[in-house]
Amino acid sequence: MSALSYLDLLHLVLPQVIVVVAALVVLSVDLIFLRTSETHLRAVVAAIISVAGCTAAILWILHAPHSANVLDGMLVLNHLAQRMQITLLILTSLTILVFIESTFTQHISEYMALILLATVSMMFLVSTQNLLIIFLSLELLSLSLYVLTGFNKRSARSAESALKYFLFGGISAAFLLFGASLLYGLSNSTNLERIANSIPEIVHGPFLDPLLIVAIVMTIVGLGFKVAAVPFHFWAPDVYQGAPVPSAAFIASGSKVAAFFIFYQVMVIGFAGAEGSSSWSGYAPGWVPALAVVAALSMVLGNLVAILQTSVRRLLAYSAVSHAGYMLLGILSHSDQSFRALLYYAITYALTVLGAFGVIALVEEETGGDALSNFAGLSRRAPVPSFCLLIFLLSLAGIPPLAGFFGKFYLFSSVLTSSPAAIGLLWLVVLAIAMSAVSLYYYLKVLKYVYVLDPPAGITPRRISLVRQFVLCVMALGVLLLGCAPNLLLRWL
Amino acid sequence: MLAWTIYISFLGVLALMLLPRSSVLVARILALLTAVAGFAVTVVSFAQQRSGELVTVAQASWIPSLGIEYHLASDGISLTLLLLTGIVAIAGILFSWNIEYRAKEFFAFYLALIGGVYGVFLSFDLLLLFVFYEIAIIPKYFLIAIWGSTRREYAAMKLALYSFVGSAMVLIGLIAAYVIAGGRTMDLVQLSQFPFPVHFQMWAFPLVFAGFGILAGLWPFHTWAPTGHVAAPTAASMLLAGVVMKLGAYGCLRVAMTLFPRGLDAWGFHVLGFGSWRDVFALLALIGIVYGAMVALVQKDFKFVVGYSSVSHMGFVLLGLMTLQQIGLDGAVLQMFSHGVIAGLLFAVVGRMVYDRTHTRDLSELETMHLGKVIPFAAATFILGGIASIGLPGFSGFVAELQILIGAWRSFPLAAIVAGAGIVIGIAYTWRAMQKAFFGASEPGVSADTHSLPAISIPERIGAVILLGASVVIGLYPQLLLRVIAPALHSPMFDGLWKGSGR
Numbered sequence: 001m002s003a004l005s006y007l008d009l010l011h012l013v014l015p016q017v018i019v020v021v022a023a024l025v026v027l028s029v030d031l032i033f034l035r036t037s038e039t040h041l042r043a044v045v046a047a048i049i050s051v052a053g054c055t056a057a058i059l060w061i062l063h064a065p066h067s068a069n070v071l072d073g074m075l076v077l078n079h080l081a082q083r084m085q086i087t088l089l090i091l092t093s094l095t096i097l098v099f100i101e102s103t104f105t106q107h108i109s110e111y112m113a114l115i116l117l118a119t120v121s122m123m124f125l126v127s128t129q130n131l132l133i134i135f136l137s138l139e140l141l142s143l144s145l146y147v148l149t150g151f152n153k154r155s156a157r158s159a160e161s162a163l164k165y166f167l168f169g170g171i172s173a174a175f176l177l178f179g180a181s182l183l184y185g186l187s188n189s190t191n192l193e194r195i196a197n198s199i200p201e202i203v204h205g206p207f208l209d210p211l212l213i214v215a216i217v218m219t220i221v222g223l224g225f226k227v228a229a230v231p232f233h234f235w236a237p238d239v240y241q242g243a244p245v246p247s248a249a250f251i252a253s254g255s256k257v258a259a260f261f262i263f264y265q266v267m268v269i270g271f272a273g274a275e276g277s278s279s280w281s282g283y284a285p286g287w288v289p290a291l292a293v294v295a296a297l298s299m300v301l302g303n304l305v306a307i308l309q310t311s312v313r314r315l316l317a318y319s320a321v322s323h324a325g326y327m328l329l330g331i332l333s334h335s336d337q338s339f340r341a342l343l344y345y346a347i348t349y350a351l352t353v354l355g356a357f358g359v360i361a362l363v364e365e366e367t368g369g370d371a372l373s374n375f376a377g378l379s380r381r382a383p384v385p386s387f388c389l390l391i392f393l394l395s396l397a398g399i400p401p402l403a404g405f406f407g408k409f410y411l412f413s414s415v416l417t418s419s420p421a422a423i424g425l426l427w428l429v430v431l432a433i434a435m436s437a438v439s440l441y442y443y444l445k446v447l448k449y450v451y452v453l454d455p456p457a458g459i460t461p462r463r464i465s466l467v468r469q470f471v472l473c474v475m476a477l478g479v480l481l482l483g484c485a486p487n488l489l490l491r492w493l
Numbered sequence: 494m495l496a497w498t499i500y501i502s503f504l505g506v507l508a509l510m511l512l513p514r515s516s517v518l519v520a521r522i523l524a525l526l527t528a529v530a531g532f533a534v535t536v537v538s539f540a541q542q543r544s545g546e547l548v549t550v551a552q553a554s555w556i557p558s559l560g561i562e563y564h565l566a567s568d569g570i571s572l573t574l575l576l577l578t579g580i581v582a583i584a585g586i587l588f589s590w591n592i593e594y595r596a597k598e599f600f601a602f603y604l605a606l607i608g609g610v611y612g613v614f615l616s617f618d619l620l621l622l623f624v625f626y627e628i629a630i631i632p633k634y635f636l637i638a639i640w641g642s643t644r645r646e647y648a649a650m651k652l653a654l655y656s657f658v659g660s661a662m663v664l665i666g667l668i669a670a671y672v673i674a675g676g677r678t679m680d681l682v683q684l685s686q687f688p689f690p691v692h693f694q695m696w697a698f699p700l701v702f703a704g705f706g707i708l709a710g711l712w713p714f715h716t717w718a719p720t721g722h723v724a725a726p727t728a729a730s731m732l733l734a735g736v737v738m739k740l741g742a743y744g745c746l747r748v749a750m751t752l753f754p755r756g757l758d759a760w761g762f763h764v765l766g767f768g769s770w771r772d773v774f775a776l777l778a779l780i781g782i783v784y785g786a787m788v789a790l791v792q793k794d795f796k797f798v799v800g801y802s803s804v805s806h807m808g809f810v811l812l813g814l815m816t817l818q819q820i821g822l823d824g825a826v827l828q829m830f831s832h833g834v835i836a837g838l839l840f841a842v843v844g845r846m847v848y849d850r851t852h853t854r855d856l857s858e859l860e861t862m863h864l865g866k867v868i869p870f871a872a873a874t875f876i877l878g879g880i881a882s883i884g885l886p887g888f889s890g891f892v893a894e895l896q897i898l899i900g901a902w903r904s905f906p907l908a909a910i911v912a913g914a915g916i917v918i919g920i921a922y923t924w925r926a927m928q929k930a931f932f933g934a935s936e937p938g939v940s941a942d943t944h945s946l947p948a949i950s951i952p953e954r955i956g957a958v959i960l961l962g963a964s965v966v967i968g969l970y971p972q973l974l975l976r977v978i979a980p981a982l983h984s985p986m987f988d989g990l991w992k993g994s995g996r
Contacts, residue, residue, distance in 0.1 A: 399630070409620065409664075429668065440654065451639065486556055487555075
């Protein structure tokens with residue numbers, strides 16, 4: 001192993017350092033200069049500093065692209081990892097900007113700092129191939145998210161959902177750690193590639209080593225929790241509904257992208273050689289069939305339960321479960337193309353769902369709730385955000401020419417082209433397409449309230465600040481543009 | 494130049510969205526101008542393109558890594574349906590001149606639907622075709638749910654879900670075809686030359702055909718059509734019956750039958766007397782013809798009569814496709830045009846001229862209103878439209894259905910006889926509806942207050958004349974369209990269809 005000075009290491013993780021410094025600056029500026037100012041001003045200043053920090057980190061990555069693999073895969077920087085870091089930073093900035101006027105808390109600087117710290121952990125997460133660092137970053141991310149979930153001290157729901165999230169998260173972290181320790185025992189390494197190299201020694205014919213099977217299942221449990229796949233999804237509806245809107249949006253967007261990225265890395269790099277097969281007529285044990293079951297359950301359960309929801313946030317939670325099901329297809333077909341398709345899907349999904357939460361926040365501020373009935377007649381009160389919501393929800397339903405449609409098309413076709421025998425996965429693709437036909441029903445139901453029903457009497461439309469309308473429009477335009485010209489994103493990744 | 498039909502429509506949508514909320518008249522005029530411009534572009538291209546062969550309109554790389562292209566082209570079949578779209582679009586706007594409630598949104602959704610339809614008829618890349626096909630779903634939902642009548646939310650959701658399920662079936666077939674052909678191209682012409690394995694075609698063909706067939710009113714998946722047509726506002730019913738159902742039939746012909754021609758081959762064994770998918774779909778089409786007509790015969794609601802008649806007439810289109818005879822396919826394409834114009838006209842009479850004035854569509858109530866005297870123009874229009882619909886010579890319906898029957902006679906003689914019976918039932922239900930709606934038994938002394946009904950307005954008269962004119966012109970001189978349809982059916986795309994084994 002080559003010697004590495006701390007200075008070199010700092011140089012490689014400078015983007016993360018920049019974001020951490022931004023978090024500290026946010027805290028101290030608020031503490032020193034703005035203690036007595038009004039909330040709105042503090043929020044704007046904190047947001048500006050945070051976004052400036054993210055921008056500086058992005059610029060640094062673009063300015064000095066690195067390629068490195070140091071400390072036994074603990075820090076792996078390559079083109080893709082850096083592009084993912086930029087994506088995550090952009091998503092964080094958008095989250096901050098779209099919720100710039102939320103007023104659920106007095107502790108604005110702490111809130112921003114936590115979001116930035118979560119971003120740092122996600123940046124580490126996408127630039128490592130070592131189980132230890134993966135676990136550490138996941139924990140750092142989760143801890144930040146638990147606090148962000150329970151940040152609204154005035155709401156009992158928020159506290160309840162944070163506790164649920166924490167309990168489930170703690171258990172799943174234990175599973176993940178147990179799986180990792182088994183893997184370490186089997187391969188004597190925490191580096192994903194070395195783990196994979198040791199797998200042939202313990203695979204005997206068509207059967208896998210029982211310990212390896214346990215390790216696979218444990219890992220899927222731990223990471224399945226992060227992406228909210230059935231049956232590890234129980235936290236999602238409560239958190240989506242109870243958490244402050246910006247936190248929910250952040251959990252639904254940025255953290256999903258990072259989690260799927262690392263899920264793919266762990267399964268495909270770490271368990272290479274133990275794939276197995278879930279073809280219709282060619283079952284072979286491995287992690288692919290296990291994921292296929294999880295994916296199929298997520299698609300079916302997520303879509304069917306979403307139909308029954310009356311709270312739009314819970315509806316989005318179950319729709320997130322079903323989208324996790326679609327995205328798992330990209331992992332289990334494990335080809336380069338399906339990885340690209342997965343990233344395209346995850347990124348556009350994050351953008352879309354962030355926008356949807358942006359509109360939900362508007363509605364909650366205006367009417368005090370997120371039930372379907374609160375959306376009645378929104379298009380008459382707020383035409384621009386309504387139109388943005390139309391674009392976001394139709395994209396989630398997979399209506400062309402929006403990004404969600406191309407994401408689905410690319411993902412499903414890449415699943416089938418991933419290998420010559422992959423046509424056997426057609427049953428999963430058929431299930432996914434059938435289920436996305438179901439999903440149109442509940443997305444249209446929300447849009448029915450927005451566009452068709454008349455607004456209830458007695459609600460006076462509030463003025464919506466131009467900044468928020470502008471950010472929402474930018475995101476809607478992004479969804480439309482990425483759908484019409486998917487090449488922009490595909491070439492960039 | 495034809496590509497501008499799509500662009501103009503979507504530019505119209507954009508312009509309407511930017512309009513201030515109060516300018517209703519401007520919105521109408523803008524929408525009308527957009528539709529007229531789209532139609533004008535089509536007519537000019539139609540005049541230029543004499544042969545009806547495939548002409549590329551626009552071709553550019555879209556997603557190079559997947560081999561997907563932005564490929565617009567037109568042949569005789571597309572041109573025929575583009576003309577239909579233009580005519581019905583203009584007439585639909587004329588018949589919705591009285592829309593006041595959220596007018597600019599109405600026309601925006603309307604033009605978005607039109608743009609999507611133009612796009613489907615012009616796309617020669619499968620993904621592009623699918624994109625436009627689905628773009629057309631969402632405006633339908635809002636047009637019905639916001640501006641509709643009877644059980645509008647139910648009908649709108651039913652229609653949207655049926656369409657979406659159909660397109661999901663199509664998507665499965667398309668992705669599988671794309672992957673099996675090597676994942677390098679989605680070009681319709683190239684894929685139609687690709688020799689897909691026969692066992693694949695045997696399941697892909699029924700999947701894609703039925704997927705498109707749902708939108709074409711294929712029995713037993715037709716139930717969205719009557720409820721949707723009835724609930725929709727007039728212009729939307731005109732578009733639904735006139736154009737959107739044609740999207741389905743067009744997809745059946747252009748995609749399912751050209752990509753998977755071997756799917757029509759004999760199975761080699763018989764189940765319940767069926768020897769191939771062709772038999773199955775021919776029977777379903779036939780059931781659609783007779784069932785639609787019989788159900789139309791007993792309806793109480795005037796609009797349901799026309800709604801079920803659409804199912805019956807679309808059955809002819811599907812039967813024509815299944816004949817696999819030159820004359821039957823010619824007839825099917827011509828019937829798409831003919832039914833589009835006539836159904837548009839009938840829905841306009843029922844929805845706009847009668848319902849908007851009397852606020853009832855119940856035939857027994859209409860019977861007491863003497864509408865034949867009160868609004869004679871409506872009565873005359875409906876009689877002419879009805880005559881065209883039952884296929885009297887001189888109107889387009891005659892030429893189209895005659896060709897389909899001849900084709901069917903050659904392929905399935907029994908089917909031709911049953912379909913002929915369907916036409917006879919068609920005369921009965923049209924006659925009954927006409928009699929009840931306009932010429933109810935006059936009871937002396939009851940000269941009701943219905944004289945106060947507003948007179949038929951100028952836009953309505955213009956719209957009716959356009960639609961009737963189109964039907965008469967094609968009825969008297971079908972060669973106008975047939976001369977472009979026939980060569981299109983002999984382009985290399987349809988080779989597989991003609992060369993299939995056993996034909």
